[in-house]
Amino acid sequence: MFLVGLSGGIASGKSTVVSILRGLGCAVIDADVIARQVVQVGTPAHSQIIFHFGEEVLLKNGELDREKIGAIVFSNPEKRALLNSITHPPIRRAMLRQTLCYFFLGYKYVILDIPLLFESGTMTRYMKHTVLVYCDPQTQVERLIRRSGLSREDVQKRLAAQLPIDSKLPLADHVIDNSGDRESTRRQVLQLHHRLQSSLGYLPTRIAALTVGAGLVVLMWSLIRRLWQ
Numbered sequence: 001m002f003l004v005g006l007s008g009g010i011a012s013g014k015s016t017v018v019s020i021l022r023g024l025g026c027a028v029i030d031a032d033v034i035a036r037q038v039v040q041v042g043t044p045a046h047s048q049i050i051f052h053f054g055e056e057v058l059l060k061n062g063e064l065d066r067e068k069i070g071a072i073v074f075s076n077p078e079k080r081a082l083l084n085s086i087t088h089p090p091i092r093r094a095m096l097r098q099t100l101c102y103f104f105l106g107y108k109y110v111i112l113d114i115p116l117l118f119e120s121g122t123m124t125r126y127m128k129h130t131v132l133v134y135c136d137p138q139t140q141v142e143r144l145i146r147r148s149g150l151s152r153e154d155v156q157k158r159l160a161a162q163l164p165i166d167s168k169l170p171l172a173d174h175v176i177d178n179s180g181d182r183e184s185t186r187r188q189v190l191q192l193h194h195r196l197q198s199s200l201g202y203l204p205t206r207i208a209a210l211t212v213g214a215g216l217v218v219l220m221w222s223l224i225r226r227l228w229q
């Protein structure tokens, strides 16, 4: 099995691409969904957020007020780093567990949808392929405003919390350009799916390398024994 890291920018179209891939039967793990699960009421991350950010970031029912936390962390890099340091370790653990489940279910590859994949600097090394869901920056801003209702100023703050999407282009092995209509995106996703399906996995490659390595050791050992006799 091998891992495919899928990323993009905020509102560049990751969920749109992921839903097409799921429709094709692919195994996808969504970091944004896990990020919501690990901060549910009663979790250690939920308590830590209250400890550091205060009870004022809670809704009446005890859940996190995501709008309030967003307003804080996207205006303040230190607070954002603090929130990341609370949420990212349990997110990584949950992603690892889900990946193992897919491994045991026999999937050839698993797609990890990670918004901050290229920002992380280290996670790409575990991916056999990286995919950037690209959207030209102007369209990205318009779609984000339309979807979220955020002001242009707030949108700029959220964008500033990530690497500019153009700078991610040279970092990715594959690019899906979602600046056009959904049909064009669908066609590109089908092509990508085809390429991934015909790609050799890590595991067969590693098993082949281990087999050759073990064979060489046995050969050397028998040669040494003959020389002794």
Ligand SMILES: CC(C)(COP(=O)(O)OP(=O)(O)OC[C@H]1O[C@@H](n2cnc3c(N)ncnc32)[C@H](O)[C@@H]1O)[C@@H](O)C(=O)NCCC(=O)NCCS
Pocket (backbone or CB within 6 Å): 009, 010, 011, 031, 032, 035, 066, 067, 069, 070, 073, 080, 083, 084, 087, 088, 091, 114, 115, 116, 161, 162
């Ligand atoms: C700040 C929070 C409460 C805002 O919640 P909200 O419901 O408004 O946004 P949502 O979680 O749906 O995220 C939407 C997009 O925002 C961007 N984003 C989210 N968190 C971050 C971050 N820490 N840094 C940069 N961009 C981020 C991503 O592109 C993401 O896809 C939430 O995003 C959060 O808890 N973030 C910290 C965890 C995290 O890093 N998640 C990203 C996936 S690992």
Ligand SMILES: Nc1ncnc2c1ncn2[C@@H]1O[C@H](COP(=O)(O)OP(=O)(O)OP(=O)(O)O)[C@@H](O)[C@H]1O
Pocket (backbone or CB within 6 Å): 008, 009, 010, 011, 012, 013, 014, 015, 016, 017, 032, 115, 143, 144, 147, 178, 179, 180, 181, 182, 185
């Ligand atoms: N090709 C497209 N044409 C028109 N609108 C689109 C297209 N692709 C996505 N959208 C719209 O743009 C918005 C962002 O798309 P999507 O939710 O897929 O992005 P995302 O990268 O998953 O966002 P985020 O990371 O912020 O959650 C949505 O409202 C979606 O309906």
